[in-house]
Amino acid sequence: MSPRPIQPTIHTHAHGPDDDDAALRDAFREALSGWASGVAVVAVREDDEVVAMTVSAFASVSMYPPLVLVCIDENGHILPSMLAERRFTVSLLGEAQKRLAASFADKLPAADDLFAEGDPVLHGSVAALICTLWEAYPGGDHRIVVGRVERAVAGEEDAPLVYHRRRYRGLSG
Incomplete structure (x- = not known):
């Protein structure tokens, strides 16, 4: 029996989401709400303005080179x-x-005094990573942004903030 060639498959969604898609999306969102994750703020300095956003889709990727990802x-x-x-x-x-x-x-404007000068590290954070863009990959309705960590900064000795069941919580609940 000779091996079959692998046929590439391309999925397109030319039409909008139907009821089945909406039901799966809702079930998927509900299932993932049971997954506790850490909370981070991603920030970029553009000239004198800081653009920032809360994320829970953050992970380490590699120790060498030091890489992390955020999904935006x-x-x-x-x-x-x-x-x-x-x-x-x-x-x-x-x-x-x-x-x-x-x-x-909620995408409220970032007050300048909340961040350090230069690289916009949020004051009071547990730790911060200063990154340069390594690569950005498509990921459905998100972009998977991989950053190479140029510097890591230890911060406050506070317990981490977590996101679980659509609420911010401490480790104690």
């Missing part, structure tokens, strides 16, 4: 800045920063 909605207000500036920070949040997480999730 294709329509996310920060994505064009990340791609243009090719430099961003990821500030890992502590329990005391619930309000900041909520405000950046």
Whole structure:
């Protein structure tokens, strides 16, 4: 029996989501709400302005070279800045920063005094990573942005902020 050649398959979605897609999307969202994740703020400095956004889709990728990833909605207000500036920070949040997480999730303007000069590290964060853009990959309705960590900064001795069941929580609940 000779091996069959692999046939590439291309999936397209020329039509809008139907009821089955909506039901799966809702079930998927509900299932993932049970997955607790850390909370971070991704920030980019454009000239004198800081553009920032709360993310929970963040992970380490590699120790050598040191790489991390964040997943940003294709329509996310920060994505064009990340791609243009090719430099961003990821500030890992502590329990005391619930309000900041909520405000950046709502896309409120970032006050300059919340961030360090230069690379926009969020004051009071548990740790921060200063990254240069390594690569950006398509990921459905998101872009998977991989950053090479140029510098890591230890921060406050606070318990991490987590996101679970659509709420910001501390480790104690």
